[in-house]
Amino acid sequence: MMMSVFKQIVLLLSTISLLSYGSVVQAAGDPVKGKAKAAACAGCHGADGNSQAPNFPKLSGQYADYIVKQVNDFLHNKRSDPIMSGMAATAGSAADLADIAAFFASQKTMRGTPVKSAKAARGKIIQLKGDSARGVYACVHCHGKNGKGASKTNPFFPVIGGQHKTYLVKMLKDFKLKKRTNDPAGMMAAVAMKMSDADIDAVAEYLSGL
Numbered sequence: 001m002m003m004s005v006f007k008q009i010v011l012l013l014s015t016i017s018l019l020s021y022g023s024v025v026q027a028a029g030d031p032v033k034g035k036a037k038a039a040a041c042a043g044c045h046g047a048d049g050n051s052q053a054p055n056f057p058k059l060s061g062q063y064a065d066y067i068v069k070q071v072n073d074f075l076h077n078k079r080s081d082p083i084m085s086g087m088a089a090t091a092g093s094a095a096d097l098a099d100i101a102a103f104f105a106s107q108k109t110m111r112g113t114p115v116k117s118a119k120a121a122r123g124k125i126i127q128l129k130g131d132s133a134r135g136v137y138a139c140v141h142c143h144g145k146n147g148k149g150a151s152k153t154n155p156f157f158p159v160i161g162g163q164h165k166t167y168l169v170k171m172l173k174d175f176k177l178k179k180r181t182n183d184p185a186g187m188m189a190a191v192a193m194k195m196s197d198a199d200i201d202a203v204a205e206y207l208s209g210l
Contacts, residue, residue, distance in 0.1 A: 029064060029095075034103030037096050041104075044083065049104040054166035061109025061148075065155035067101035070182075079182040109148060110162035115209040123206025126199060135194045139203065142187075147210045156184050161210030168204035176200070 038047075041059070045051045049060030059067060073079040074088035091097045125131075127147070130138035139160070142150050147161020160168065174180035176192035183189060192200070 029098030029100070029102030031099070031102040031106040034099035034101070034106075037092065038100045038103050040087070040090055041100065044087075045104075048107045050107075050110065051164070054164040055170070056164075057167045058110040058163055059104040060107040062104055062159050063149055063152055063155070064098070064101035064105035065152075066149075066158045067104060068097055069155035071097055071101075073182045079180060110159060112162040112207075112209045115205050117205065119202045120206040120209060122199075123202035123204065126195075126203040127206055131194075131199070136199065137191050139207070147207050160207050163208060165204045165208035168207055169200055172200045172204065173197075 044053070044056040045059050049058060049062070051058050070079065071084075071088050071091055074081065074084045075091075077085075079085075091100060126136060127139045128145070130136045139147065142157045143160050144150055144157075147159065147163075149159045150157040171180065172188075172192050172195065175183060175188040176195065178189055181189065195203075
């Protein structure tokens, strides 16, 4: 089972350069213009993308292409959320969205407070090594050693290090239960389905402290 997940990852990575190129050639957003346009996002995500409520994700330092993809997925019903599904329509034109995404991407990359606990220690193992016996693929391969993402030029692998634990737990469980299905090639679902709730809690605790 581990090999099947690995093959999915490899297949996706083999096409990532082509898909990334498609995002790169789009007009780059203007972070200066985006600051004013992002005002509507501040209520949930914070003025600089550092949300205070743990159920709303931090956007500070998140990759612009990832933000654009997620908003478009909400807009086109590829991803669902009681709040964002409606808010996505207020982002404006493609240029407006690019500006907003560029603004949040330009902010200092999200950081958490390191957690020293047995649970976080277990989460670190999952993040860096996975669990081959149960087919749990290590997060590091796509999200980087510190959870800061794999590449700024693709919309697939977001910054997760320093993200709110509550949000990370919800997303992993949504992937596991297939409530969220906008991951490329079902990669995240394939990994999350092999994780126990204890695994999810542990890796989220560790990642939130990076």
